[in-house]
Amino acid sequence: MTNDLGYAIRGLRRSPGLTATIVLTLALGVGVNAAMFTAVDRVFFQSPPGVSHPEQVRRLVAFSRSIGNAVIPNDRFTVNDPVAYRTAIGSVAEFEGYDVESEKRVDGGPDQHTVAYATTGFFHLAGVHPFRGRFFTADENVYGSPHNVAILNYHFWKDRFGGDEAVLGRTMRVDSTLFTIVGIMQPRFDGMDVDAVDVWAPLASLPSDGAEGPWWQGGFQILRVFMRLSSGANLHTVEGRLNATFRAGAQSWPSFDAATRLETSPLIQGRSAIKLGYQDDRNLDLMVRLAGVALVVLIIATTNVASLLLMRALRRRREIAIRIALGVSRPRLVAQLIVESTLLAFVGGVAALGVAWATGDVIRSILIQDVHWSATLIDDRVVAVTIGLAIIAGLAAGLAPATMAFRDDVTVALKTGSTEAGRPRSSLRVSLLVTQTALCMLLLAAAGVFLESLQRAGNLDLGFDADRLISFNMYGTDPGVRDAAVAKIRALPGVTSVSRTETGLLGGGIAQLLFTNGDSMPSRLGPWIGSIDTAYAGTIGLRLLRGRLLSPDDDRTHAAVVVINEAMAKEYWRDRDPIGQCFYEYKRTDPCERIVGIVSTVRMQLTGQPHKMFYRLVPPNQAAFRSMISVRTSGRATAAMAGEISRLVSELPGRDPQNLATPRLATDRLEPEFRPWRIAAAMFLLFGLLALMATGTGIYGLIAYDVTQRTHEFGVRMTLGATTSAILGLVLESGLRVIAVGIVVGVAASLAAGRLIASMLFETRAYDPVALIATSLTVALVALAASFIPAWRATRVDPVVALRAD
Numbered sequence: 001m002t003n004d005l006g007y008a009i010r011g012l013r014r015s016p017g018l019t020a021t022i023v024l025t026l027a028l029g030v031g032v033n034a035a036m037f038t039a040v041d042r043v044f045f046q047s048p049p050g051v052s053h054p055e056q057v058r059r060l061v062a063f064s065r066s067i068g069n070a071v072i073p074n075d076r077f078t079v080n081d082p083v084a085y086r087t088a089i090g091s092v093a094e095f096e097g098y099d100v101e102s103e104k105r106v107d108g109g110p111d112q113h114t115v116a117y118a119t120t121g122f123f124h125l126a127g128v129h130p131f132r133g134r135f136f137t138a139d140e141n142v143y144g145s146p147h148n149v150a151i152l153n154y155h156f157w158k159d160r161f162g163g164d165e166a167v168l169g170r171t172m173r174v175d176s177t178l179f180t181i182v183g184i185m186q187p188r189f190d191g192m193d194v195d196a197v198d199v200w201a202p203l204a205s206l207p208s209d210g211a212e213g214p215w216w217q218g219g220f221q222i223l224r225v226f227m228r229l230s231s232g233a234n235l236h237t238v239e240g241r242l243n244a245t246f247r248a249g250a251q252s253w254p255s256f257d258a259a260t261r262l263e264t265s266p267l268i269q270g271r272s273a274i275k276l277g278y279q280d281d282r283n284l285d286l287m288v289r290l291a292g293v294a295l296v297v298l299i300i301a302t303t304n305v306a307s308l309l310l311m312r313a314l315r316r317r318r319e320i321a322i323r324i325a326l327g328v329s330r331p332r333l334v335a336q337l338i339v340e341s342t343l344l345a346f347v348g349g350v351a352a353l354g355v356a357w358a359t360g361d362v363i364r365s366i367l368i369q370d371v372h373w374s375a376t377l378i379d380d381r382v383v384a385v386t387i388g389l390a391i392i393a394g395l396a397a398g399l400a401p402a403t404m405a406f407r408d409d410v411t412v413a414l415k416t417g418s419t420e421a422g423r424p425r426s427s428l429r430v431s432l433l434v435t436q437t438a439l440c441m442l443l444l445a446a447a448g449v450f451l452e453s454l455q456r457a458g459n460l461d462l463g464f465d466a467d468r469l470i471s472f473n474m475y476g477t478d479p480g481v482r483d484a485a486v487a488k489i490r491a492l493p494g495v496t497s498v499s500r501t502e503t504g505l506l507g508g509g510i511a512q513l514l515f516t517n518g519d520s521m522p523s524r525l526g527p528w529i530g531s532i533d534t535a536y537a538g539t540i541g542l543r544l545l546r547g548r549l550l551s552p553d554d555d556r557t558h559a560a561v562v563v564i565n566e567a568m569a570k571e572y573w574r575d576r577d578p579i580g581q582c583f584y585e586y587k588r589t590d591p592c593e594r595i596v597g598i599v600s601t602v603r604m605q606l607t608g609q610p611h612k613m614f615y616r617l618v619p620p621n622q623a624a625f626r627s628m629i630s631v632r633t634s635g636r637a638t639a640a641m642a643g644e645i646s647r648l649v650s651e652l653p654g655r656d657p658q659n660l661a662t663p664r665l666a667t668d669r670l671e672p673e674f675r676p677w678r679i680a681a682a683m684f685l686l687f688g689l690l691a692l693m694a695t696g697t698g699i700y701g702l703i704a705y706d707v708t709q710r711t712h713e714f715g716v717r718m719t720l721g722a723t724t725s726a727i728l729g730l731v732l733e734s735g736l737r738v739i740a741v742g743i744v745v746g747v748a749a750s751l752a753a754g755r756l757i758a759s760m761l762f763e764t765r766a767y768d769p770v771a772l773i774a775t776s777l778t779v780a781l782v783a784l785a786a787s788f789i790p791a792w793r794a795t796r797v798d799p800v801v802a803l804r805a806d
Contacts, residue, residue, distance in 0.1 A: 004339040012340065018312060019344070022305050026348025026390060028690065029301025031355025034386040036294045038360040038377055039367050040287060042194055044270035046381065049374070050189030051267070052127025058235075058264035059192065060085075060095075060225040061274060062246065071259045075274045076221035079143070079203070081249075082119070085227075088245040092233040096122040097225040099206055100195065102372065103662070106160070107173050113156070113198040114372050115174055116191060117206040125228045126189070133168045133183030136202045143216040146204030150179040154187040155375035156198040174199065177207065188376060192226060194269050196374045227264060239264055282607070282676045285760060287367050290683050292756075293443065297687045300439050302393045303432045304694045306400035309341060310429050311701055334402045338395065345394020349387045353378060356386060366679055370672070400428055433698045434742040437783075440695045441746020441775055443688035446757060448771030450681035453764040457677060460762075462670075463565075463600035464505070465541030469666035470637050470645060471504070475627040485649050485661075486629065492648070494634050494641060499539035500626040502531035502618050505602050505666075506611055513572075514584040516592065527568050527612035529585075531626075534617070537563075537599065539632045547579045547597030555617050560591035565601040568612035606673045606762060637665050677762060692782055695742075699786040703735045707790045724795045735787035736780070743776050750775075 012019045047054035061073045082095035089095075098118035106113050120138045123129075131154055140147035150172065152161075161167045171180050179201060190196035206222070208214045215222055229235060239262070246262035265272035270284060360377045474482050482500065490498045511526045536542070537549045545566060554561050560582075569578050582592035593616065601610045618626055633641060642663040649661040707714075714727060754766030 001339070004336045005343065009343070012344070015312065018308060022308055022344050023348045023351060025301050025304050025308075025694070026345060026393060027351035027355055029298040030349055030352035030386060030390045030393060031359070032297050032687070033291075033294045033389055034352050034356035034382060035360040035363045036291050037385050038356060038382055039364040039373075040291050041381055041385075042374070043284065043287065043368075044268065047267050048190070048192050049376070049379075050126075050128055050186060051192070054267050056231075057125070057192075057226055057228045057267055059267060059272060059274070060227060060242075061263050061265050061272065063259060063261050063263065065259045073274055074221070075224050077223045077225045078219055078221055079119075079216050079223055081223070082225055084245055084249065085225075085242055088241050089238055092230045093238055094121065094125045094228045095225060096120075096125040097223040098122055098191075098200075099203065099222045099224065100191075100193070100197065101206070102195070104174050104199075106199070113174075114195060115199045115201060116197040117201050117203045119203050119223075122226075125226060126192070128189045129186050130183040131186045132165055133181075135183055135200075141202035141204045143204045144214065146202050148177055148179045148205050149182045149202065150174070151183040151185055151200040152181060153185050153190060153196070153198050153200070155190075155196075157184050159375070174201075175207075177205070179205070190374045192224070192267055194368070194373070195371045198372075226267075235264070282760065283368055286676045286680055289757060289760070290367070290680070293446075293684060293687055296439055296443065297690060298389065298393060300436055300691045300694050302397050303435050304698060305341075305344070305393070306397040307429050307432045307436075307698050307701065309337075309397055310400040310432070312401065337402045338398045341394045341398025341401070342391060343394075345390045345397075346387070348394070349390025352386050352390060353383065356382065369675065400432065430738055433695070433738055434745060436691065436695045436698050437739055437742025437779060438746035438749050440688060440691035441743060441779055442749045442753060443684055443691050444775040444778065445746070445750040445768075445771050446753070447681055447684035447688050448775060449754075449757070449761060449764055449766060449768045450677055450684055452768060452771065453761040454674065454677040454681055456764055457606055457674060457762045460603065460606060461600070462604075463542070463602040464666075465632070466666040466670055467636050468633050469540055470631040470633065470642050470663050471628065471666060471669075472645070472649075472661045472663040473628050474649070474661055479626075481652055482627065482629070484652055488648050488652075489629070489631055489645055492641075492644065495631055496634050497535055497539045497632045499535040499630045499632075500533055501536055501628045501630065502626050503529070504628055505540065505604050506613070511585050511614070514586070514588055516582060527564075527614055530613055530615040531618045532615050533626065536615070536630070539630045540602075541632070542602070543600040545598045545600060547595070549597055549599070550615065550617055558617075558619075560593045561596045562593045562614045562616045563597035563599050564595055564614040565599055565610075565612065567601040567610040568614060569598050571612050604670065604673070631663070637667070639665065676760065680757075680760065692779065695779065696782045696786040699735055699739065699783050700790065703731060703787045704790040704793075707731060707793060727795045728791050731791035732784070732787050735791075736783060739780060739783035743779055746779070747772055747776065 051057060059075060060077065061075050062077070063071050063073055065071055077097070082097060085095045086093075096119045098116045100114060100116050102114045103112045104115045105111070120136065120141045123135050130151065133151070135151060136147070136149050140149055152167070157163065157167065165184075167181055168183070169181065171178050173179070179199075185200065203223075204216075206215065208216075227238075229238065242264070243262050247260060265274070357378055361373070364371075364373045474485065486498050486500060489495060506528060509529050511529050513526050530536075532550070534550055534552050534555055537544070542549075547563070550561065550563060553559075564578060572578070573581070578595050578598065580595065582594040584590055584592055593614075595614075599615070602613070603610055605611075631637075631645065642665055645663040646661060649663075714722075717727065717730075750772060751767055758766040
């Protein structure tokens with residue numbers, strides 16, 4: 001093995017350019033997969049690092065029926081629920097939890113941080129220990145009279161405080177609350193979720209919004225609850241008892257039915273029902289598919305390396321033949337060639353770790369943008385997978401040149417040397433090039449349909465003027481302060497109107513409708529309710545389709561009138577005219593609300609069915625709750641305008657320091673909807689271009705090698721009168737024939753793989769003929785360009801020199 005290794009190193013040193021190309025190709029192919037693995041592993045395979053015996057810990061998830069009769073999961077519970085579950089189960093399980101609050105600012109800094117407010121026994125359940133200092137005690141976690149103490153995440157402590165242990169006992173400010181630092185969390189533990197926690201605090205320190213009372217006294221669902229089973233406990237029995245307790249407490253829910261249940265899920269978020277938030281399903285689907293695309297890139301890189309090694313072996317035919325003639329066994333030659341490719345793979349794997357380290361954070365933040373990822377990027381699992389993939393790729397690529405050791409034409413190789421008469425093309429190398437071309441076609445065609453999908457989503461009628469809208473919430477702030485804020489915002493240059501509503505763009509509660517003909521609509525199938533003022537429609541840009549809008553006269557007379565959106569009109573009235581019809585909310589003793597207009601349907605979620613919705617004026621007794629403020633600008637809304645509004649509101653006296661206003665552009669709120677298509681298009685296009693470069697390089701290498709081998713043939717042809725164009729056409733035809741086969745196979749592969757991405761597209765067919773034609777032409781043009789250079793060199797051959805070369 002030592003001799004083989006030394007022989008491989010000496011051989012590779014004689015070809016530094018080829019060696020560097022192979023290492024770089026492997027580094028990119030394996031590095032892309034390693035960078036993807038840093039995200040995929042944390043979401044789908046790896047339990048939260050630092051948790052003791054994570055297989056014994058489960059997260060609680062409640063299921064209930066919601067809008068559209070869909071059964072949805074929810075991982076938020078009241079602070080009383082763990083107590084009830086502990087009482088029902090007994091000592092066979094622990095129940096603890098925490099509430100996570102993001103976008104927190106520490107000591108007034110510009111960065112946003114994640115703070116977790118935990119129950120006292122949470123750290124015991126997780127099986128973690130302080131690295132320095134201590135955890136908080138039960139006396140410090142009393143609801144209503146908390147001790148504001150904090151435990152710092154290890155990486156946050158290193159980054160923020162430089163690893164200074166003297167930080168213990170100091171104070172720091174989280175938003176407007178002062179905390180005393182009493183401990184530093186053990187390394188690697190960032191919480192139970194993908195979203196890493198920077199600061200841990202007692203649950204009692206969670207700010208309480210006085211508008212609706214203390215969160216620990218009402219039915220506020222704020223807590224993520226986790227359960228640790230004792231050894232030997234039966235999970236099925238425990239879940240049965242939990243469900244009995246949960247369903248007994250849920251009997252009073254308006255939507256209670258057989259679908260209401262409690263389940264326990266694994267800690268791994270990719271396997272749980274909750275996953276990663278509002279965009280979780282689309283983002284996780286995209287992550288899975290992009291992991292598959294990364295493997296395709298690795299296959300392309302492997303075939304390219306195999307092609308390069310095979311070309312090197314073909315050039316070494318005489319050397320291999322001499323060694324066989326001198327008595328070296330063929331298995332020995334195979335072993336030496338495999339050692340050579342494995343050495344290249346190992347070096348490429350080390351370089352791939354550098355690629356993963358440089359790009360892993362970027363890829364993780366692109367794939368799941370709203371998650372504060374753990375600071376740990378390269379761990380032992382990533383190293384093992386990276387080196388393993390590199391070795392597998394190297395061994396696979398090494399099989400191609402190893403076939404040279406089993407060829408029977410040793411005598412021919414000894415006679416001909418490095419050049420051969422005729423057309424000695426390696427069918428294996430042609431097959432590798434066809435594979436590269438087909439996979440390149442597949443990636444570029446997928447990028448094309450995602451780009452078309454993104455364009456169609458961007459052209460979708462959203463039902464309102466998103467590009468001229470800024471909105472924010474002043475919930476919990478005194479109504480007088482809100483009035484002052486609205487007055488100051490309205491006076492800003494570039495602001496055309498301001499509206500105050502009780503709900504956001506997609507409404508608040510869901511109505512249970514009762515119609516005059518006796519029909520009814522249960523709340524889970526009912527429309528959303530939008531409680532607005534008379535300026536709302538003009539501010540957000542709602543378009544009136546029929547009838548009229550709500551007017552100041554309706555506000556003064558407290559008229560029971562509403563306007564409905566187009567989706568509601570089509571769903572409930574179909575071909576009938578809803579103008580003038582009326583319906584009741586919840587009970588028939590209330591005034592019948594008459595429909596006076598139909599407006600465009602607002603779409604903040606591009607996938608799925610549009611929300612049915614009706615708009616009414618905010619009732620006089622609820623005017624104080626109009627906390628959502630919408631601002632319409634004269635031109636396109638900008639981040640500078642949002643910043644100016646934020647500054648203006650922050651300077652108002654009497655504002656609630658616990659509820660900071662964060663004005664955002666409506667286009668920014670819509671960005672998560674477009675992000676999966678944008679990411680998919682960009683990643684497929686990037687990987688496709690890398691594949692296209694590899695394919696172009698492979699075509700160039702194949703034709704260049706072919707020209708070298710056929711130098712004598714071209715000399716004979718030119719001596720016999722062949723023209724430059726004839727020689728040029730002969731060479732180009734040989735390269736384009738290979739690419740044509742690759743394109744045909746690529747089109748077939750694209751059609752077969754279309755079903756894998758069809759569910760992620762927006763109003764776009766996975767089998768888009770325009771994308772396939774454009775991709776085919778692009779690959780053909782690159783192949784033509786790559787073939788032309790060696791073909792042109794073939795026409796420059798001196799016949800006399802070519803004939804003597806034989």
